Amino acid sequence: MSRNAKSSNGRAKQLQPLSRLLPYLKTYRGLVSGALFFLLMASLVTLALPVAVRRVIDHGFSADNAALVNNYFMMLGLMALALGVASAMRYYFVMVLGERLVADLRRDVFSHIVRLSPAFFDVNQSGEIVSRLTADTVQIKSAFGASASIALRNLIMGLGALIMMIYTAPWLSVMVIFAIPVIVLPLIAFGRKVRGRSRIAQDSLADASAFASEAIGATRALQAFNGEAMASRQYTNSIDDAFAASRSATRARATLTAIAITLVFCSVTAILWVGAQSVLAGTMTGGTLGQFLLYSVLAAGALGQLSEVWGELSLAAGAAERLSELLSEPEIITAPATPKALPQPAAGRIDIDRLAFCYPTSGAKAGALNGISLSVKSGETVAIVGPSGAGKSTLFALLLRFYDPVEGGIRLDGIDLREADPQAVRQRFAIVPQDVAIFAASIHDNIAIGRPGASREDVRAAAIAAQADGFIEKLEHGYDTLAGERGITLSGGQRQRIAIARAILRDAPILLLDEATSALDAESETLVQQALGQLMQGRTTLVIAHRLATVLSADRLIVMDEGVIVEEGTHDSLVAHNGLYARLARLQFNTETTPEELSG
Numbered sequence: 026m027s028r029n030a031k032s033s034n035g036r037a038k039q040l041q042p043l044s045r046l047l048p049y050l051k052t053y054r055g056l057v058s059g060a061l062f063f064l065l066m067a068s069l070v071t072l073a074l075p076v077a078v079r080r081v082i083d084h085g086f087s088a089d090n091a092a093l094v095n096n097y098f099m100m101l102g103l104m105a106l107a108l109g110v111a112s113a114m115r116y117y118f119v120m121v122l123g124e125r126l127v128a129d130l131r132r133d134v135f136s137h138i139v140r141l142s143p144a145f146f147d148v149n150q151s152g153e154i155v156s157r158l159t160a161d162t163v164q165i166k167s168a169f170g171a172s173a174s175i176a177l178r179n180l181i182m183g184l185g186a187l188i189m190m191i192y193t194a195p196w197l198s199v200m201v202i203f204a205i206p207v208i209v210l211p212l213i214a215f216g217r218k219v220r221g222r223s224r225i226a227q228d229s230l231a232d233a234s235a236f237a238s239e240a241i242g243a244t245r246a247l248q249a250f251n252g253e254a255m256a257s258r259q260y261t262n263s264i265d266d267a268f269a270a271s272r273s274a275t276r277a278r279a280t281l282t283a284i285a286i287t288l289v290f291c292s293v294t295a296i297l298w299v300g301a302q303s304v305l306a307g308t309m310t311g312g313t314l315g316q317f318l319l320y321s322v323l324a325a326g327a328l329g330q331l332s333e334v335w336g337e338l339s340l341a342a343g344a345a346e347r348l349s350e351l352l353s354e355p356e357i358i359t360a361p362a363t364p365k366a367l368p369q370p371a372a373g374r375i376d377i378d379r380l381a382f383c384y385p386t387s388g389a390k391a392g393a394l395n396g397i398s399l400s401v402k403s404g405e406t407v408a409i410v411g412p413s414g415a416g417k418s419t420l421f422a423l424l425l426r427f428y429d430p431v432e433g434g435i436r437l438d439g440i441d442l443r444e445a446d447p448q449a450v451r452q453r454f455a456i457v458p459q460d461v462a463i464f465a466a467s468i469h470d471n472i473a474i475g476r477p478g479a480s481r482e483d484v485r486a487a488a489i490a491a492q493a494d495g496f497i498e499k500l501e502h503g504y505d506t507l508a509g510e511r512g513i514t515l516s517g518g519q520r521q522r523i524a525i526a527r528a529i530l531r532d533a534p535i536l537l538l539d540e541a542t543s544a545l546d547a548e549s550e551t552l553v554q555q556a557l558g559q560l561m562q563g564r565t566t567l568v569i570a571h572r573l574a575t576v577l578s579a580d581r582l583i584v585m586d587e588g589v590i591v592e593e594g595t596h597d598s599l600v601a602h603n604g605l606y607a608r609l610a611r612l613q614f615n616t617e618t619t620p621e622e623l624s625g
């Protein structure tokens with residue numbers, strides 16, 4: 026999805042990206058056939074009108090043909106009715122088809138995006154992705170709901186009118202056929218230009234929306250640093266860029282329309298002039314010229330409208346191209362063709378062997394993990410400590426197989442993570458992360474994420490164990506209170522307790538605790554520690570903690586620095602060793618701290 030990829034795809038055939046939508050259309054054969062049927066019906070009725078008009082002109086206007094005139098006018102009335110009904114039905118079928126198509130497309134793009142590995146989100150702004158999901162699909166909807174049907178109608182009308190023109194006055198039509206390349210070729214050349222500009226306009230708008238969604242998500246931080254004016258300036262700049270880009274696209278489209286209409290009507294006028302000479306010379310009836318005139322107006326109108334919707338369709342092709350880029354974004358973390366099953370029952374043993382990893386986006390020379398080897402026995406509690414940026418959270422990310430290592434590997438109960446299904450691997454873990462995500466759903470649903478389908482009793486029991494039941498019961502609707510964007514805002518400590526309840530409910534053999542109690546007050550922390558202590562019984566646990574007091578009870582401590590394990594042992598042995606851990610411990614427990622250590 027990089028810009029380079031975008032521009033290289035931009036050179037693809039004009040409307041070719043729209044073909045990505047064909048499989049969706051195939052699913053709805055009924056709707057497509059309905060739309061085509063009424064489209065054809067409306068076109069045929071319109072094409073029959075000029076014949077009726079010629080007959081009225083050539084035979085109708087004499088006193089003895091009064092009954093004939095009445096008949097013709099009655100038929101015209103019936104045709105008007107048929108045209109009205111067919112047009113309404115066509116509109117209905119085409120619009121429903123457009124809505125359906127876009128709903129399916131949104132569903133597929135979303136389910137694909139949520140399966141992509143975190144590496145994808147390291148490089149792509151979430152705002153831009155959301156804009157594709159909404160703005161681009163709307164573009165396709167409007168193209169399908171209106172433009173595609175207009176294009177198709179005009180194609181049928183144009184072709185039909187052309188055939189009828191040849192039938193009505195062959196030699197006049199030959200002149201028209203020679204005029205067609207003069208009209209169409211410049212349109213094609215210009216259409217390409219419109220498409221390129223539309224794409225730039227869409228990209229600029231996506232950039233602006235990405236910036237807006239980030240800024241709106243972080244208004245507190247912005248206001249705290251008096252950054253409102255700066256953010257508004259930056260947003261205004263992005264919006265101005267987007268405006269300039271779409272003005273340029275609109276200008277190109279306007280020029281396209283001008284060229285098309287002028288060429289078409291000039292050619293028609295010239296040809297009619299020749300026709301008028303024939304009527305004057307008596308080689309053609311007035312009615313035939315009238316019929317030819319109506320057909321050429323229909324054909325010209327159809328061509329003119331085609332050129333307009335060509336621009337619309339080019340826009341939709343741009344949008345379809347961007348969405349298909351998203352849909353073809355490969356899932357990097359996948360299960361092998363025949364994944365190995367993890368042993369049952371789970372033991373929870375972890376073997377990490379010379380693990381090395383570097384974030385694809387990292388500008389740093391050294392990797393985030395630089396050769397870590399560690400074995401954690403079933404049921405053991407290992408605390409991981411180390412300065413910020415040491416690679417502790419990265420180790421958790423690799424355990425959950427969010428990324429694959431550059432070198433070395435991780436085995437879970439003897440199976441290499443890459444040989445198993447990632448879903449099965451993640452099933453073995455329950456994580457309490459540093460930043461707890463709360464979703465726009467009820468508190469119940471937010472906890473039940475730990476085990477989808479869990480009963481109300483189980484959710485409540487987990488909340489009680491996580492010391493969360495107290496505050497939840499005090500909320501207006503208890504467990505049914507809405508949280509997240511559309512509901513109440515939870516405090517850091519409350520979020521953490523929700524995350525612990527999720528982990529308790531998950532009941533997985535391995536627990537990953539990343540600063541799990543950092544946001545709790547002393548009293549809640551003691552209670553939650555007790556709950557966690559119970560939860561940790563019989564489970565393998567890896568605990569990341571900056572506050573060393575929380576990890577004193579671990580079986581073993583490992584100390585990480587710059588992506589490697591520098592020390593390993595118990596609290597006492599590490600203090601006696603007098604290395605990095607002893608220094609961190611002295612700083613935290615505030616004993617015998619030397620000035621050099623404080624500054625280091």
Ligand SMILES: Nc1ncnc2c1ncn2[C@@H]1O[C@H](COP(=O)(O)OP(=O)(O)OP(=O)(O)O)[C@@H](O)[C@H]1O
Nearest residue numbers: 147384386387393412413414415416417418419420
């Ligand atoms: N998504 C990412 N993309 C690129 N680099 C990253 C990413 N996440 C972390 N890093 C880098 O990897 C290194 C290790 O980070 P990590 O988050 O694992 O450290 P940590 O020990 O957990 O730190 P902390 O205690 O502050 O959470 C750091 O240099 C960090 O800048």
